[in-house]
Amino acid sequence: MAFADRLKEARLKIGYTQEQIAEKIGVAKSTYTGYEKGTREPNVNTIGRLMEELNVDANFLWQDETTFPFELTYDEMEHLVKKYRNLDDHGKELVNFTLDKETERIECYGKLGEASRPVTAFPMRLISYYFKNASAGTGQLVIDNLPDKDIEIPDKPEYRNVSYAIGVNGSSMEPAFQDGDILLVEATQEIEVGDIGIFQINNECFVKKLGEKELISLNKDYKNIPLDETAATLGKVIGKL
Structure with missing residues (x-):
């Protein structure tokens, strides 16, 4: 059973419609429908919200998959989601902001210790x-x-x-x-x-x-x-x- 099927199974088990779960995790109904059809993939933050609302873990959602749709192990995913769930809204904002900025830094300059790509510097x-x-x-x-x-x-x-x-x-x-x-x-x-x-x-x-x-x-x-x-x-x- 693929991720999309597991997602649908978990939603039906707790009795949510697609519209209801989409509203709870803060995405459009059409976006969530894409998750269950397998035509769209949620990002890490959205996956955390899905697990919280559906009361499932990464092992349930990906137990039949060989890999996640991103480069995280099962243990890493569990570790990150558990900590993220315990944050308040302010803490989640800080985490999301830091992840975005660090991703942008690496995309622009490369990882520390690696050869940096040339960029145009602005004050x-x-x-x-x-x-x-x-x-x-x-x-x-x-x-x-x-x-x-x-x-x-x-x-x-x-x-x-x-x-x-x-x-x-x-x-x-x-x-x-x-x-x-x-x-x-x-x-x-x-x-x-x-x-x-x-x-x-x-x-x-x-x-x-x-x-x-x-x-x-x-x-x-x-x-x-x-x-x-x-x-x-x-x-x-x-x-x-």
């Missing part, structure tokens, strides 16, 4: 990074406007107007932005129809494309959000790390 500058993510889904409560830390970004010409960074929570902006991406944002209230921005409606924070009378989700599995008198623009998305 770096600090911007504020908000862990209270902008929702690419059904909305995330805006608790305060204090940044959690500062991060470095390349001082490239295209990033000159970037003033802060914010994480993405959810999958309504796929394929442009994935759950866990870090967005680079220009703090401005003036953006044009068709631009992707950070918006606040009824004390909830969204990353969406601006329409004439609504905020538009790129993923068609999610509904658009009508603009009302509470709507405010918090910034324009310039890019992502």
Whole structure:
């Protein structure tokens, strides 16, 4: 029995629909359906959420596979998932951020002790990074406007107007932005129809494309959000790390 079949078996055992489990792990229903069809593969963070929600371990999901779809042993997977499950949301954000940045470093410069690839060097500058993510889904409560830390970004010409960074929570902006991406944002209230921005409606924070009378989700599995008198623009998305 393949990973996709094991995943379906575990879901049916606890009585979840595909839509329900997709919502619990923060991906689109179409994305989760791809996992069960074998046409898409979840990343390590999503696999951790699946194990937690379905109450299964790596041995169950891959017991009939010769290898994982990534270079981890069974013991490594168990070790990582158990520690990850015990973290709070802030800790998980830090782990995800560190993994992304270290992966980017190795892709750019190679592993320590190996010959580095030539790269174009840019000076770096600090911007504020908000862990209270902008929702690419059904909305995330805006608790305060204090940044959690500062991060470095390349001082490239295209990033000159970037003033802060914010994480993405959810999958309504796929394929442009994935759950866990870090967005680079220009703090401005003036953006044009068709631009992707950070918006606040009824004390909830969204990353969406601006329409004439609504905020538009790129993923068609999610509904658009009508603009009302509470709507405010918090910034324009310039890019992502």
